[in-house]
Amino acid sequence: MRVSWTNWTLLAGLFSGVLSLAQTVHQVEPAIQPSGAYVAFKFDWDQGRPWTKYTISVDDAGNAHFEGVGNPADAGDGDSYSLDFTMSDSGRQKIFTLARQTDYFRGQVEIKQKNIAQTGKKTLEFHDRSPNGAEALSTSATYNYSPNPDIQELTRYFQGIANTVDFGRKFAYDYRFDKLGMDAHLRSLQDLQASHFVEELQAIEPVLKKIASDPNMMHINRMAARQLLKSIAPTLAVSPPAAQP
Numbered sequence: 001m002r003v004s005w006t007n008w009t010l011l012a013g014l015f016s017g018v019l020s021l022a023q024t025v026h027q028v029e030p031a032i033q034p035s036g037a038y039v040a041f042k043f044d045w046d047q048g049r050p051w052t053k054y055t056i057s058v059d060d061a062g063n064a065h066f067e068g069v070g071n072p073a074d075a076g077d078g079d080s081y082s083l084d085f086t087m088s089d090s091g092r093q094k095i096f097t098l099a100r101q102t103d104y105f106r107g108q109v110e111i112k113q114k115n116i117a118q119t120g121k122k123t124l125e126f127h128d129r130s131p132n133g134a135e136a137l138s139t140s141a142t143y144n145y146s147p148n149p150d151i152q153e154l155t156r157y158f159q160g161i162a163n164t165v166d167f168g169r170k171f172a173y174d175y176r177f178d179k180l181g182m183d184a185h186l187r188s189l190q191d192l193q194a195s196h197f198v199e200e201l202q203a204i205e206p207v208l209k210k211i212a213s214d215p216n217m218m219h220i221n222r223m224a225a226r227q228l229l230k231s232i233a234p235t236l237a238v239s240p241p242a243a244q245p
Protein backbone atom coordinates (compact mmCIF):
# COMPACT_ATOMS: atom_id res chain seq x y z
CA MET A 1 0.00 0.00 0.00
CA ARG A 2 1.45 3.29 -1.05
CA VAL A 3 1.23 6.21 1.31
CA SER A 4 2.67 9.70 1.11
CA TRP A 5 5.21 10.86 3.64
CA THR A 6 3.77 14.12 4.99
CA ASN A 7 7.02 15.95 5.34
CA TRP A 8 8.02 15.04 1.81
CA THR A 9 4.96 16.92 0.58
CA LEU A 10 6.34 20.05 2.17
CA LEU A 11 9.54 19.63 0.17
CA ALA A 12 7.85 18.83 -3.16
CA GLY A 13 8.46 22.28 -4.55
CA LEU A 14 12.16 22.05 -3.79
CA PHE A 15 12.48 18.57 -5.32
CA SER A 16 10.83 19.59 -8.59
CA GLY A 17 13.56 22.13 -9.18
CA VAL A 18 16.48 19.81 -8.58
CA LEU A 19 15.31 16.47 -9.96
CA SER A 20 16.33 17.44 -13.49
CA LEU A 21 19.96 17.46 -12.38
CA ALA A 22 21.35 13.96 -11.97
CA GLN A 23 24.18 15.28 -9.84
CA THR A 24 21.83 16.44 -7.08
CA VAL A 25 20.14 13.17 -6.21
CA HIS A 26 22.48 12.50 -3.29
CA GLN A 27 21.97 15.97 -1.86
CA VAL A 28 18.37 15.12 -1.04
CA GLU A 29 17.93 14.10 2.58
CA PRO A 30 14.73 12.50 3.88
CA ALA A 31 12.44 14.55 6.08
CA ILE A 32 11.79 12.70 9.32
CA GLN A 33 9.73 13.11 12.46
CA PRO A 34 11.56 15.15 15.16
CA SER A 35 12.08 12.13 17.42
CA GLY A 36 12.50 9.52 14.66
CA ALA A 37 15.44 7.56 13.31
CA TYR A 38 16.14 6.53 9.73
CA VAL A 39 18.50 4.42 7.65
CA ALA A 40 19.56 5.52 4.17
CA PHE A 41 21.28 3.67 1.34
CA LYS A 42 22.92 5.62 -1.48
CA PHE A 43 24.26 4.27 -4.76
CA ASP A 44 26.38 6.13 -7.31
CA TRP A 45 27.94 4.66 -10.46
CA ASP A 46 27.77 6.06 -13.99
CA GLN A 47 27.69 2.49 -15.34
CA GLY A 48 24.93 1.37 -12.97
CA ARG A 49 21.81 -0.16 -14.50
CA PRO A 50 18.93 0.48 -14.31
CA TRP A 51 19.94 3.37 -12.01
CA THR A 52 23.13 5.43 -12.08
CA LYS A 53 22.25 7.16 -8.81
CA TYR A 54 19.64 6.56 -6.18
CA THR A 55 18.84 7.04 -2.51
CA ILE A 56 16.46 4.95 -0.41
CA SER A 57 15.50 6.19 3.05
CA VAL A 58 13.49 4.25 5.65
CA ASP A 59 12.41 5.66 9.00
CA ASP A 60 11.59 3.70 12.16
CA ALA A 61 7.85 3.94 11.44
CA GLY A 62 8.28 2.27 8.05
CA ASN A 63 7.93 5.37 5.86
CA ALA A 64 10.20 4.97 2.84
CA HIS A 65 11.33 7.26 0.04
CA PHE A 66 13.13 6.39 -3.20
CA GLU A 67 14.77 8.91 -5.46
CA GLY A 68 16.95 7.95 -8.41
CA VAL A 69 18.28 8.74 -11.85
CA GLY A 70 17.87 6.15 -14.58
CA ASN A 71 20.64 5.02 -16.90
CA PRO A 72 19.99 6.51 -20.37
CA ALA A 73 21.33 3.28 -21.89
CA ASP A 74 18.07 1.65 -20.75
CA ALA A 75 15.65 2.66 -23.51
CA GLY A 76 17.02 6.19 -23.39
CA ASP A 77 15.56 6.77 -19.94
CA GLY A 78 17.87 9.08 -18.02
CA ASP A 79 15.16 10.90 -16.12
CA SER A 80 14.85 11.28 -12.38
CA TYR A 81 12.21 9.27 -10.58
CA SER A 82 10.85 9.36 -7.02
CA LEU A 83 8.44 7.26 -5.01
CA ASP A 84 7.05 7.24 -1.47
CA PHE A 85 5.84 3.94 -0.03
CA THR A 86 5.45 2.00 3.21
CA MET A 87 7.95 -0.71 4.06
CA SER A 88 6.77 -4.14 5.13
CA ASP A 89 7.11 -4.75 8.86
CA SER A 90 9.60 -7.54 8.21
CA GLY A 91 11.65 -5.30 5.92
CA ARG A 92 11.72 -2.40 8.36
CA GLN A 93 12.74 -4.64 11.23
CA LYS A 94 15.37 -6.34 9.10
CA ILE A 95 16.99 -3.06 8.10
CA PHE A 96 17.14 -1.64 11.63
CA THR A 97 18.30 -4.94 13.12
CA LEU A 98 21.14 -5.26 10.61
CA ALA A 99 22.09 -1.62 11.19
CA ARG A 100 22.34 -2.31 14.92
CA GLN A 101 24.39 -5.46 14.33
CA THR A 102 26.93 -3.43 12.32
CA ASP A 103 27.18 -0.89 15.16
CA TYR A 104 25.32 1.58 12.96
CA PHE A 105 28.00 1.53 10.26
CA ARG A 106 30.77 2.75 12.53
CA GLY A 107 34.27 1.59 11.75
CA GLN A 108 35.80 0.14 8.61
CA VAL A 109 33.36 -1.93 6.58
CA GLU A 110 35.46 -2.32 3.42
CA ILE A 111 38.72 -4.18 2.91
CA LYS A 112 40.74 -2.73 0.04
CA GLN A 113 41.71 -5.42 -2.44
CA LYS A 114 42.98 -5.01 -5.99
CA ASN A 115 41.00 -7.97 -7.36
CA ILE A 116 37.57 -6.67 -6.32
CA ALA A 117 35.49 -5.54 -9.30
CA GLN A 118 33.99 -2.06 -9.26
CA THR A 119 30.23 -2.26 -8.64
CA GLY A 120 29.52 1.32 -7.67
CA LYS A 121 29.96 3.64 -4.71
CA LYS A 122 27.59 2.69 -1.91
CA THR A 123 26.89 4.50 1.34
CA LEU A 124 24.89 3.35 4.35
CA GLU A 125 23.80 5.98 6.86
CA PHE A 126 22.06 5.94 10.21
CA HIS A 127 20.52 9.07 11.76
CA ASP A 128 18.70 9.39 15.06
CA ARG A 129 17.00 12.28 16.79
CA SER A 130 16.57 13.08 20.44
CA PRO A 131 13.08 14.00 21.79
CA ASN A 132 13.84 17.71 21.39
CA GLY A 133 14.61 17.28 17.71
CA ALA A 134 18.38 17.58 17.92
CA GLU A 135 20.47 14.99 16.10
CA ALA A 136 21.63 12.44 18.66
CA LEU A 137 23.55 10.13 16.36
CA SER A 138 24.71 10.29 12.76
CA THR A 139 26.98 7.60 11.34
CA SER A 140 27.84 6.32 7.88
CA ALA A 141 30.08 4.02 5.87
CA THR A 142 31.02 4.19 2.19
CA TYR A 143 32.24 1.15 0.25
CA ASN A 144 32.43 -0.64 -3.08
CA TYR A 145 32.39 -4.12 -1.54
CA SER A 146 32.24 -5.21 2.10
CA PRO A 147 33.07 -8.68 3.45
CA ASN A 148 30.72 -8.04 6.39
CA PRO A 149 27.69 -10.35 5.88
CA ASP A 150 25.31 -7.83 7.48
CA ILE A 151 26.49 -5.07 5.14
CA GLN A 152 26.16 -7.49 2.23
CA GLU A 153 22.58 -8.33 3.17
CA LEU A 154 21.64 -4.67 3.60
CA THR A 155 23.16 -3.94 0.20
CA ARG A 156 21.27 -6.82 -1.41
CA TYR A 157 18.00 -5.77 0.19
CA PHE A 158 18.23 -2.12 -0.80
CA GLN A 159 19.28 -3.03 -4.33
CA GLY A 160 16.30 -5.37 -4.46
CA ILE A 161 14.05 -2.42 -3.58
CA ALA A 162 15.65 -0.35 -6.34
CA ASN A 163 14.92 -3.16 -8.81
CA THR A 164 11.29 -3.26 -7.68
CA VAL A 165 10.88 0.49 -8.18
CA ASP A 166 12.38 0.15 -11.66
CA PHE A 167 9.71 -2.41 -12.59
CA GLY A 168 7.07 -0.06 -11.28
CA ARG A 169 8.09 2.71 -13.66
CA LYS A 170 8.35 0.21 -16.53
CA PHE A 171 4.85 -1.10 -15.85
CA ALA A 172 3.49 2.45 -15.73
CA TYR A 173 5.03 3.13 -19.14
CA ASP A 174 3.82 -0.18 -20.62
CA TYR A 175 0.32 0.40 -19.32
CA ARG A 176 0.06 3.72 -21.11
CA PHE A 177 2.09 3.15 -24.26
CA ASP A 178 3.07 -0.49 -24.80
CA LYS A 179 0.63 -3.03 -23.35
CA LEU A 180 2.16 -5.75 -25.55
CA GLY A 181 5.49 -5.20 -23.79
CA MET A 182 3.92 -5.84 -20.39
CA ASP A 183 4.21 -9.62 -20.69
CA ALA A 184 8.02 -9.68 -20.87
CA HIS A 185 8.40 -7.33 -17.91
CA LEU A 186 5.96 -9.30 -15.74
CA ARG A 187 7.78 -12.55 -16.51
CA SER A 188 11.11 -10.92 -15.72
CA LEU A 189 9.80 -9.64 -12.39
CA GLN A 190 8.52 -13.08 -11.45
CA ASP A 191 11.90 -14.64 -12.28
CA LEU A 192 13.78 -12.04 -10.23
CA GLN A 193 11.38 -12.45 -7.32
CA ALA A 194 12.06 -16.20 -7.28
CA SER A 195 15.80 -15.43 -7.14
CA HIS A 196 15.37 -12.78 -4.37
CA PHE A 197 16.57 -9.95 -6.60
CA VAL A 198 13.50 -7.82 -5.90
CA GLU A 199 12.12 -6.77 -2.52
CA GLU A 200 9.17 -4.80 -1.10
CA LEU A 201 6.71 -5.39 -3.95
CA GLN A 202 4.05 -3.34 -2.13
CA ALA A 203 5.98 -0.28 -3.33
CA ILE A 204 4.48 -0.88 -6.78
CA GLU A 205 1.15 -2.32 -5.59
CA PRO A 206 -0.99 0.41 -7.24
CA VAL A 207 0.20 -0.34 -10.77
CA LEU A 208 0.00 -4.11 -10.19
CA LYS A 209 -3.62 -3.69 -9.08
CA LYS A 210 -4.35 -1.64 -12.17
CA ILE A 211 -2.95 -4.39 -14.41
CA ALA A 212 -4.75 -7.15 -12.50
CA SER A 213 -8.16 -5.47 -12.73
CA ASP A 214 -8.06 -4.15 -16.30
CA PRO A 215 -10.26 -6.29 -18.62
CA ASN A 216 -8.39 -4.88 -21.61
CA MET A 217 -5.12 -6.49 -20.48
CA MET A 218 -4.14 -9.95 -21.67
CA HIS A 219 -5.54 -12.61 -19.34
CA ILE A 220 -2.08 -14.08 -18.68
CA ASN A 221 -0.79 -10.67 -17.62
CA ARG A 222 -3.73 -10.10 -15.29
CA MET A 223 -3.07 -13.49 -13.69
CA ALA A 224 0.64 -12.73 -13.31
CA ALA A 225 -0.14 -9.42 -11.61
CA ARG A 226 -2.57 -11.14 -9.24
CA GLN A 227 0.04 -13.73 -8.29
CA LEU A 228 2.54 -10.97 -7.54
CA LEU A 229 -0.04 -9.14 -5.43
CA LYS A 230 -0.65 -12.28 -3.36
CA SER A 231 3.04 -12.40 -2.46
CA ILE A 232 3.12 -8.90 -0.97
CA ALA A 233 4.08 -8.80 2.70
CA PRO A 234 1.86 -6.96 5.22
CA THR A 235 2.70 -3.37 6.13
CA LEU A 236 0.76 -3.00 9.38
CA ALA A 237 2.54 -0.66 11.76
CA VAL A 238 4.29 -2.00 14.82
CA SER A 239 6.26 -0.35 17.58
CA PRO A 240 9.46 1.34 16.36
CA PRO A 241 12.85 0.04 17.46
CA ALA A 242 14.07 0.96 20.91
CA ALA A 243 16.10 4.13 21.36
CA GLN A 244 19.57 3.87 19.89
CA PRO A 245 22.74 4.15 21.99
